[in-house]
Amino acid sequence: xxxxxxxxxxxxxxxxxxxxxxxxxxxxxxxxxxxxxxxxxxxxxxxxxxxxxxxxxxxxxxxxxxxxxxxxxxxxxxxxxxxxxxxxxxxxxxxxxxxxxxxxxxxxxxxxxxxxxxxxxxxxxxxxxxxxxxxxxxxxxxxxxxxxxxxxxxxxxxxxxxxxxxxxxxxxxxxxxxxxxxxxxxxxxxxxxxxxxxxxxxxxxxxxxxxxxxxxxxxxxxxxxxx
Amino acid sequence: xxxxxxxxxxxxxxxxxxxxxxxxxxxxxxxxxxxxxxxxxxxxxxxxxxxxxxxxxxxxxxxxxxxxxxxxxxxxxxxxxxxxxxxxxxxxxxxxxxxxxxxxxxxxxxxxxxxxxxxxxxxxxxxxxxxxxxxxxxxxxxxxxxxxxxxxxxxxxxxxxxxxxxxxxxxxxxxxxxxxxxxxxxxxxxxxxxxxxxxxxxxxxxxxxxxxxxxxxxxxxxxxxxxxxxxxxxxxxxxxxxxxxxxxxxxxx
Numbered sequence: 516x517x518x519x520x521x522x523x524x525x526x527x528x529x530x531x532x533x534x535x536x537x538x539x540x541x542x543x544x545x546x547x548x549x550x551x552x553x554x555x556x557x558x559x560x561x562x563x564x565x566x567x568x569x570x571x572x573x574x575x576x577x578x579x580x581x582x583x584x585x586x587x588x589x590x591x592x593x594x595x596x597x598x599x600x601x602x603x604x605x606x607x608x609x610x611x612x613x614x615x616x617x618x619x620x621x622x623x624x625x626x627x628x629x630x631x632x633x634x635x636x637x638x639x640x641x642x643x644x645x646x647x648x649x650x651x652x653x654x655x656x657x658x659x660x661x662x663x664x665x666x667x668x669x670x671x672x673x674x675x676x677x678x679x680x681x682x683x684x685x686x687x688x689x690x691x692x693x694x695x696x697x698x699x700x701x702x703x704x705x706x707x708x709x710x711x712x713x714x715x716x717x718x719x720x721x722x723x724x725x726x727x728x729x730x731x732x733x734x735x736x737x738x739x740x741x742x
Numbered sequence: 743x744x745x746x747x748x749x750x751x752x753x754x755x756x757x758x759x760x761x762x763x764x765x766x767x768x769x770x771x772x773x774x775x776x777x778x779x780x781x782x783x784x785x786x787x788x789x790x791x792x793x794x795x796x797x798x799x800x801x802x803x804x805x806x807x808x809x810x811x812x813x814x815x816x817x818x819x820x821x822x823x824x825x826x827x828x829x830x831x832x833x834x835x836x837x838x839x840x841x842x843x844x845x846x847x848x849x850x851x852x853x854x855x856x857x858x859x860x861x862x863x864x865x866x867x868x869x870x871x872x873x874x875x876x877x878x879x880x881x882x883x884x885x886x887x888x889x890x891x892x893x894x895x896x897x898x899x900x901x902x903x904x905x906x907x908x909x910x911x912x913x914x915x916x917x918x919x920x921x922x923x924x925x926x927x928x929x930x931x932x933x934x935x936x937x938x939x940x941x942x943x944x945x946x947x948x949x950x951x952x953x954x955x956x957x958x959x960x961x962x963x964x965x966x967x968x969x970x971x972x973x974x975x976x977x978x979x980x981x982x983x984x985x986x987x988x989x990x991x992x993x994x995x
Contacts, residue, residue, distance in 0.1 A: 517992040517993075520992065586950075586951055587991070588950065588978050588979075588990040588991050588992075589978060589979060589980060589981055589986075589987050589990050589991050590980075590987060590991060591991050592978075592979060593979065593980070725979065725980030
C-alpha cells in the first residue's frame with residue numbers, strides 16, 4: 516500500500532469537494548438574490564469568486580504533483596484526470612454564478628417587471644444537477660452520474676421555452692426589454708451550469724468505469740428510443 | 743523479420759515447485775510485448791521457456807507447447823541450439839566476454855558456428871553494432887578495446903549487438919535496463935522501438951512506466967499464472983482484472 520500516495524488522493528478528493536460546495540453555494544446565492552432582489556447576496560457571490568479561483572489553482576497544483584511524483588496508473592490515473600476536469604467545470608460554475616449576480620444587480624436598477632420565466636424552478640433544476648453530480652463523485656457511483664446526464668434535457672428545454680416567451684415579451688412590451696434580456700441571460704447561465712454538471716457526471720463515469728461517454732448520450736438515447 | 747509466438751498450456755517446474763501454470767499467450771510478430779508482475783511471479787521463467795533456457799537449470803521440467811513461427815520449440819526433433827539461435831536473449835546485467843575485443847564479442851556467436859568469411863564477418867559486426875545504436879561510439883576501437891572497457895549502457899548495447907549478430911527472429915530481454923542510468927535506459931528504450939521493425943521483442947520489466955513506454959502488449963503474471971494479457975494502454979488505464987489493477991496501482995506487490 517502506498518500510504519503517501521493514498522493520502523495525496525484523499526487530499527485531492529477533499530479539496531475538490533470543498534470547491535464543489537463553494538461553486539454550488541455561489542449558484543444558490545445568486546438565484547436567491549434574484550428571488551429576493553438582494554444586493555448584498557450579489558456582492559457576496561462576487562467576493563467569493565476569488566476563493567473559488569484560488570481553490571482551482573490549488574487543486575491543479577496537487578494533481579500535477581501527484582502525476583509527476585507518484586506516476587499513478589489505471590483507476591488512480593483516471594481519478595486524477597477526472598478531478599482536473601471537474602475542477603475546471605466547477606470554476607466555470609462559479610463564473611456562471613457571478614454572471615447571474617451581475618444580471619441581478621442590473622435588474623435591480625430597473626423597475627420590477629412581470630416576466631414569463633420561472634427562474635427559481637430552472638435554478639433548482641440546475642443546482643440539483645450539480646449537487647447530484649458531486650454526490651456521484653463522493654460515492655464513486657456511475658449510476659448516480661448517469662441520472663444527471665438524463666436531467667440535462669429538462670434544463671435545455673426550460674432554456675428554450677424561456678427564450679421563446681421572453682423574445683415575445685420584448686416584442687410586445689419593449690419597455691421591459693432590458694429586464695427580459697437580463698432574465699434571458701440568466702436562463703442561459705443556468706443552462707450552462709447544467710452543462711457543467713453534465714460534464715462532471717461524465718468525468719465521474721470515466722473515473723469509475725473507464726468509459727468515455729462524452730457526446731454520446733444523445734446518440735444512445737436516440738438509438739434507445741428507436742428500438 | 744520477426745515471427746509470432748504461440749504459447750499453449752505451458753507449465754514449468756523447479757523440482758516439485760510449479761513456477762508456471764497453464765500459460766496461454768499469442769505474441770504478435772514485430773511488436774514489443776512486456777511481461778510484468780511481482781518478484782517470483784514466474785515472468786523470467788516464462789521468457790526462459792521461450793528459448794529453452796529453463797531446462798539448463800538442474801531439476802527443471804516443462805510441459806506444453808511453444809511455437810515460434812513454424813518452429814515447435816519443444817518438438818521432438820527440435821534441437822535447443824537451433825531454438826536459441828532464432829531467439830536471442832539479453833539479460834539484466836550486461837555480460838560481455840570481458841577478455842574479448844568489441845569486435846570479437848559481436849562475432850563470437852558466428853565464429854562459434856564455424857563462420858569464417860572475414861569480409862562478411864566485418865559486415866555483420868558493423869550492421870549489428872549499428873542496429874544496437876553503438877557503432878558510432880566504438881567504430882574506432884573495435885579491435886583495440888575490450889568489451890569490459892565500455893560503460894554499463896554501452897555494454898548492454900554490445901550484448902544486444904551480439905544477440906543480433908546471429909540474426910534471430912525474436913529478442914528476449916530480461917530487465918535489460920534495470921542496472922542502467924536514465925540516459926542509457928532511454929537509449930535502450932529507443933533501440934527497442936527501432937528493433938521492432940525487424941524483430942519480435944519480449945521484455946520482462948519491473949518498471950511499469952518502461953512497459954508502458956515501449957510495449958504494445960502487456961501480460962501480467964501473478965503466482966505463476968497469466969492473469970491478464972491485453973494492449974498496453976488497456977492494462978495501464980483500465981485493466982479488466984482487479985488483481986492487475988491492485989498491482990499496477992501499487993496496492994500490493
